[in-house]
C-alpha cells in the first residue's frame with residue numbers, strides 16, 4: 001500500500017522537486033489497471049476514439065484529420081471537445097481536412113467554418129490551417145505519415161515538426177526544406193501528433209515522451225511525484241512542463257514502448273476520475289462573477305460537504321474507486337488552470353462514503369458515455385507494431 005512520502009520543504013530548492021521512485025510506483029499501478037482494463041479504464045473514452053469508422057476507413061484521410069486536429073491541441077481547450085467538434089465539422093465539410101483542397105479555399109471561408117466548430121483563436125489557427133496545408137503538400141506530399149518516415153527519435157521529429165521561426169536556434173535559410181516545421185507547432189503539439197498517429201497505429205512507434213498537458217501534470221502533482229518548493233505560489237504551465245517532461249523522459253528511457261499507454265493511463269484517470277472528485281471542483285469559472293472591480297478573480301475551490309449526497313456520489317465515482325487513491329494527497333482543480341493557466345494545488349479532501357449507496361455498475365462519468373471500449377486497442381511493451389507504407393521515399 002502506498003503512503004504519502006514526507007518531503008521536507010526546507011530541503012527543497014526553488015522550483016519543483018521530482019520524486020522518481022514514487023513515479024515508478026504510481027505509474028506501475030496505473031499501467032497495470034490500464035492493461036487489465038479495470039475501472040476507470042473500462043468506461044473511459046479517449047478523444048481519438050470519437051473519430052468515426054467512415055473516416056478511419058482511409059488511413060491517409062484519418063492521419064490528415066488527426067494532423068489538423070493537432071492545431072487545436074493547445075492552451076485551455078479540452079481535447080475531447082476539440083475532436084468532437086471537428087468530427088462534426090468534417091461530417092459536412094470534409095474538404096477542410098484535405099490539404100490539397102484547403103489550399104484552394106479562401107482564408108476567410110476557412111476561418112468562418114472553423115469558428116462554427118470551435119471559437120478558439122480562429123484568426124491565428126485559420127492562417128496556420130492554410131499555411132501548414134501548403135507545407136504538408138510541399139514537403140510531405142500531403143501525408144502526415146511521411147513526416148515519420150525514417151525517423152530516428154523524438155528529437156528528429158521535433159526538428160521536422162516544430163515551427164522554426166520562434167525557435168531562434170538557426171536562421172531559417174540554413175534549414176533543410178523539410179525542417180521548416182509547421183506554424184504554431186511547439187513541443188506539446190509535436191508530441192500530440194506522434195501520440196495520435198502511433199496510438200491509432202498509423203505510424204511505427206518512436207522514442208518520444210507523451211504530450212505533457214494539464215491532465216498528466218495534475219496526476220503528478222496530486223501524488224507528489226512533482227513537489228513545488230511551496231504551495232503558496234502560483235505554478236505556471238511552462239515551469240511544470242519542464243519538470244514533468246524531464247521526469248517522464250527518465251521514466252520511459254528504459255522502454256519507450258510504454259509511452260502511449262502511460263499517456264492514456266494518466267490522461268484518462270485525470271479527465272474521468274480526478275475531474276469528478278469533489279476536491280477538484282471549482283465554482284465561479286467563466287462567469288461575470290469572475291470580475292470584481294474590473295479585475296479577473298480566480299475560480300474558488302468547492303467547499304466539500306461530506307453530508308451532501310451529490311458530493312458523496314462524485315467521490316464514490318472517483319477517489320473512492322481510484323487505483324492510486326492511497327498515493328494521492330493533493331487536489332488540483334482544473335478551473336484556475338483553464339482560467340489563468342496556473343496550477344492551484346491544495347490538500348486532498350477525503351471522505352467516507354458508504355459504497356453500497358453507489359454500486360460500481362452505475363459508476364460512469366456522466367459526460368463521457370463509452371463509445372468504444374479500450375479492449376483490443378492496447379499497446380503492451382511486447383506489441384510489435386510495424387507500419388508498412390506503400391510509398392516511395394520522400395525527398396528527404
Ligand code: SF4
Pocket residue numbers: 219222269270273274275277280318319320322323324325328329330331
Ligand atoms: S484519488 Fe481522486 S483526486 Fe486523487 S488521483 Fe484518484 S481520482 Fe484523482
